[in-house]
Amino acid sequence: MITNVKERPIHGMLENVMRQFNHAADIINLNSNIRKILSITNNELIIHFPVKMDNGEIEVFTGYRVQHNNALGPYKGGLRYHPTVDIETAKALAMWMTWKTALVGLPYGGAKGGLKIDPSKYSTSELERITRRFTYALGDNIGPEHDIPAPDVNTNAQTMAWILDTYMTTKPPTERAKNRHVVTGKPLGSGGSEGRDRATGYGVFLNIKFWAERKSMILKDKRFIVQGFGNVGYWAAHFLENEGAKLVGVQDAYGSIANDNGIDVEKLFNYMQQNKNSILNYPDAAALDKDLFFELDCDICIPAALGNQITAANAGKIKAFLIAEGANGPTDVEGEEILLNRGIGVIPDILCNSGGVMASYYEWLQNRNGEYWQLDEVMAKLDKKMKEVFDKVYDMGQEREGDMRTAAFMIAIERIERAYLQRGIFP
Numbered sequence: 001m002i003t004n005v006k007e008r009p010i011h012g013m014l015e016n017v018m019r020q021f022n023h024a025a026d027i028i029n030l031n032s033n034i035r036k037i038l039s040i041t042n043n044e045l046i047i048h049f050p051v052k053m054d055n056g057e058i059e060v061f062t063g064y065r066v067q068h069n070n071a072l073g074p075y076k077g078g079l080r081y082h083p084t085v086d087i088e089t090a091k092a093l094a095m096w097m098t099w100k101t102a103l104v105g106l107p108y109g110g111a112k113g114g115l116k117i118d119p120s121k122y123s124t125s126e127l128e129r130i131t132r133r134f135t136y137a138l139g140d141n142i143g144p145e146h147d148i149p150a151p152d153v154n155t156n157a158q159t160m161a162w163i164l165d166t167y168m169t170t171k172p173p174t175e176r177a178k179n180r181h182v183v184t185g186k187p188l189g190s191g192g193s194e195g196r197d198r199a200t201g202y203g204v205f206l207n208i209k210f211w212a213e214r215k216s217m218i219l220k221d222k223r224f225i226v227q228g229f230g231n232v233g234y235w236a237a238h239f240l241e242n243e244g245a246k247l248v249g250v251q252d253a254y255g256s257i258a259n260d261n262g263i264d265v266e267k268l269f270n271y272m273q274q275n276k277n278s279i280l281n282y283p284d285a286a287a288l289d290k291d292l293f294f295e296l297d298c299d300i301c302i303p304a305a306l307g308n309q310i311t312a313a314n315a316g317k318i319k320a321f322l323i324a325e326g327a328n329g330p331t332d333v334e335g336e337e338i339l340l341n342r343g344i345g346v347i348p349d350i351l352c353n354s355g356g357v358m359a360s361y362y363e364w365l366q367n368r369n370g371e372y373w374q375l376d377e378v379m380a381k382l383d384k385k386m387k388e389v390f391d392k393v394y395d396m397g398q399e400r401e402g403d404m405r406t407a408a409f410m411i412a413i414e415r416i417e418r419a420y421l422q423r424g425i426f427p
């Protein structure tokens with residue numbers, strides 16, 4: 001029996017993304033040959049590599065990189081370090097990346113990958129060696145104009161710096177500097193961009209704000225809950241709190257907490273820094289049974305952790321009027337059907353969390369052009385682009401009884417279809 005919540009497999013993510021794709025493809029009557037191409041992933045890499053641990057023992061790790069489609073540009077997408085990473089998960093996440101980059105009009109395709117490990121079990125120096133060996137093993141399957149990884153669950157700017165450094169050492173000295181955009185989400189001192197750290201959470205916040213504006217609502221005093229208080233969850237909460245909204249519940253991998261009077265976002269963040277990055281035993285909130293988390297009394301629910309968290313089992317009990325998907329694939333097809341039938345708004349992942357890959361694109365452009373943009377410049381670009389994409393998806397969603405996901409998929413798939421048809425499917 002699997003007892004650790006971290007070890008639980010995430011069932012059905014691939015089935016989920018395929019059902020979302022096929023539903024939209026049917027509506028737009030997608031060219032049948034292009035449907036065949038988009039239904040499979042272009043490349044799937046599984047690699048096993050040995051690393052020496054601090055105790056001198058060798059451990060063999062399994063890494064994945066799935067490249068779904070590159071019709072619109074180089075493959076793009078994060079690397080996840082988590083026990084649930086496997087080939088099916090990587091395939092599903094790579095597909096979502098293709099739809100996301102196409103939806104927001106970036107010159108990228110979709111990829112995803114990672115390692116099947118629980119990083120909390122390793123020292124920092126072990127994680128560095130594991131990441132460097134993983135990068136060597138990936139070799140030229142990644143590259144600045146071919147496939148560009150970025151952070152995802154349990155990876156961060158430090159991870160990207162290790163990948164960059166390792167990748168560069170595989171190139172001749174004259175080639176090294178021009179390879180800096182092999183990864184995005186790097187630290188500022190290593191070619192990272194201002195704003196990439198907060199971009200995904202900021203994008204989640206913007207989507208909620210734009211949605212509220214369409215409903216003539218203000219965010220002040222709205223109550224929200226966040227599942228996952230990592231990069232995406234924390235920054236989304238930070239910007240919502242700045243707007244006067246109130247955080248009333250948080251869940252991470254180890255537990256859930258709630259406080260009807262509000263949980264101070266920065267105070268919780270600081271508490272976590274001193275308590276092994278965990279929300280457990282946070283003094284200004286009560287512990288809550290994890291299965292009751294999504295039933296908390298609130299207005300806005302932000303799943304910002306793993307996939308398939310909102311399903312037929314809990315969608316009927318959700319009290320929020322809006323689900324803003326910070327995570328990739330947090331709502332399965334049955335769960336979403338229940339939400340939409342109940343009149344609950346769903347801002348779909350490929351729109352809601354697209355601020356991250358938008359900022360990654362800005363970082364990639366800056367590296368390519370030898371530029372350095374100020375934070376306000378990056379944030380202003382994110383604002384403008386996100387509004388443009390949100391409006392398009394929202395308006396099209398209105399024509400489909402509020403189904404913004406199908407609208408988003410239709411826009412994304414049509415863009416890719418257009419590119420194939422213009423070039424010829426097999427040039």
Ligand SMILES: NC(=O)C1=CN([C@@H]2O[C@H](COP(=O)(O)OP(=O)(O)OC[C@H]3O[C@@H](n4cnc5c(N)ncnc54)[C@H](OP(=O)(O)O)[C@@H]3O)[C@@H](O)[C@H]2O)C=CC1
Pocket residue numbers: 005006151152153154155200227228229230231232233251252253254277278304305306307326327328353354356357
């Ligand atoms: N980083 C980015 O730029 C982007 C991320 N995303 C998506 O957002 C989601 C979160 O990513 P990110 O914030 O980067 O990852 P982080 O690793 O920074 O944070 C993940 C958070 O999820 C929590 N978590 C993990 N497992 C569970 C669980 N079973 N139940 C509840 N909480 C859990 C973690 O808790 P704990 O710390 O206790 O493990 C942590 O708080 C992912 O789905 C990712 O694909 C999407 C677009 C871009």
Ligand SMILES: O=C(O)CCC(=O)C(=O)O
Pocket residue numbers: 076077078079097100148149150151152184185328353354356357358360
């Ligand atoms: O920033 C990127 O390139 C991709 C981030 C990511 O993995 C995602 O959007 O899910």
